[in-house]
Amino acid sequence: MRTALLQLNVSEDPVANLEGTLGYLRQAAAEGAEFVLTPEVTNCVSTSRTHQNTVLQLEADDITLAALRKEAKALGLWVLIGSLGLKTTDADGRFANRSFMINPGGEIVARYDKIHMFDVDVTPEETWRESQGYRPGTQAVVAETAFGPVGMTICYDLRFPKLHAALANAGAHILTVPAAFSPVTGAAHWHTLLRARAIETGCFVLAPAQTGLHASAGHKTRRTYGHSLVVTPWGEVQMDAGETPGVYITDLDMGEVAKARARVPSLENARPFDGP
Numbered sequence: 001m002r003t004a005l006l007q008l009n010v011s012e013d014p015v016a017n018l019e020g021t022l023g024y025l026r027q028a029a030a031e032g033a034e035f036v037l038t039p040e041v042t043n044c045v046s047t048s049r050t051h052q053n054t055v056l057q058l059e060a061d062d063i064t065l066a067a068l069r070k071e072a073k074a075l076g077l078w079v080l081i082g083s084l085g086l087k088t089t090d091a092d093g094r095f096a097n098r099s100f101m102i103n104p105g106g107e108i109v110a111r112y113d114k115i116h117m118f119d120v121d122v123t124p125e126e127t128w129r130e131s132q133g134y135r136p137g138t139q140a141v142v143a144e145t146a147f148g149p150v151g152m153t154i155c156y157d158l159r160f161p162k163l164h165a166a167l168a169n170a171g172a173h174i175l176t177v178p179a180a181f182s183p184v185t186g187a188a189h190w191h192t193l194l195r196a197r198a199i200e201t202g203c204f205v206l207a208p209a210q211t212g213l214h215a216s217a218g219h220k221t222r223r224t225y226g227h228s229l230v231v232t233p234w235g236e237v238q239m240d241a242g243e244t245p246g247v248y249i250t251d252l253d254m255g256e257v258a259k260a261r262a263r264v265p266s267l268e269n270a271r272p273f274d275g276p
Contacts, residue, residue: 001147001252004028004036005208005228009245011215012046014055018064022071027247029075035147037080037208038068039228040097040155040180044085045210048219049133056095058087065100073106078145082178082208083114083154085134094135099152099178101143109144112152113137116160122184130156140166148173148254151203155179158193158207161200168201168267173257175203179225180210186225191237199235202261204252206230211243233260 006024010017021042028036043064046052059065064084072079079102086096097114115138117131140163143150151167151174158177167175175197181190198205211226228241228248233256241248261267 001254002032002034003206003230003250003252004031004033005206005230005239005241005248005250006036006038007209007211007226007228007241007245007248008039008042009212009214010042010045010210012044012048012051012055012217012219014043014064017043018067021064022067024247025068025071025077025079026075028249029077031247031249033077033249035078035080035145037082037176037178037206039082039208039210040178041085041210042082045180045214045222045224046216046219047222048216051219052085052095052133053087053093056085056087058089059098062086069102069106069108072102072104076104078103078147080150080152080176080178082176088135090135092135095133096137097130097134097154099154099176101145101150101152103145110141110152112141112154113139114154114157115140115163116156118156122182126182126184140170142167142170142172150174150176153177155181158197161197164197164201164203165267165270168203172201173203173254175201175205177205177207178209179207181225183223183225186227190225190227191229194229194231195235195237198231198233200266202233202257202264202267204231204233204254204257209241211245233257
């Protein structure tokens with residue numbers, strides 16, 4: 001299966017970002033991709049909650065979702081929108097960080113809201129409190145596709161192996177990890193964690209990422225790590241996009257899932273145990 005990971009460097013402007021994403025989507029289709037994945041927060045990267053409140057929309061009104069659904073249908077593609085920042089009707093005004101699986105008819109076949117919030121102190125200068133602006137999801141999701149079941153996760157979810165094991169045990173052969181990873185934690189942990197999740201589950205891991213310094217108008221700028229990865233079920237890095245935005249094509253042999261799981265059947269061998 002020919003797959004394309006879009007590595008993006010989006011700004012605070014969803015309208016401008018959409019134009020670039022659509023261009024990459026069309027390029028991926030022209031290069032024969034059947035399944036195209038975008039990173040976390042495809043519509044807007046911003047450090048300002050005030051600005052986000054101005055430009056983000058409810059799901060029903062979101063221009064990025066509508067346009068990518070339309071383009072998926074026009075091009076006959078499966079598209080994973082890694083995530084969109086979306087307004088909700090929650091009383092506390094928090095946003096949703098939501099991933100969408102779109103079929104070649106332009107229909108939404110699965111939605112997933114990021115479960116684990118990035119509330120961390122990476123360094124004294126780099127702190128994040130994602131839960132202040134975004135409400136966490138509660139439901140793990142496996143999307144049924146023409147090329148097999150896909151377990152959907154987002155960014156910081158990567159650090160929680162029980163989620164990925166649950167997705168694999170529910171039938172997933174592919175795990176998606178769209179991200180906007182910190183350069184500090186990316187350099188330290190990105191490759192290792194993605195390879196570990198693939199090895200533990202015998203799944204392909206597809207991780208499209210944001211990259212570079214993200215333009216902002218008068219707000220604190222943000223930098224992301226890049227290195228969109230494809231990892232095989234045996235834990236080998238099949239593709240690493242480095243730090244340059246663009247379309248990165250690779251072919252997946254889905255037969256590798258059964259081969260890896262036959263060699264080391266860790267999902268079958270897992271046993272319950274009592275706590276220490």
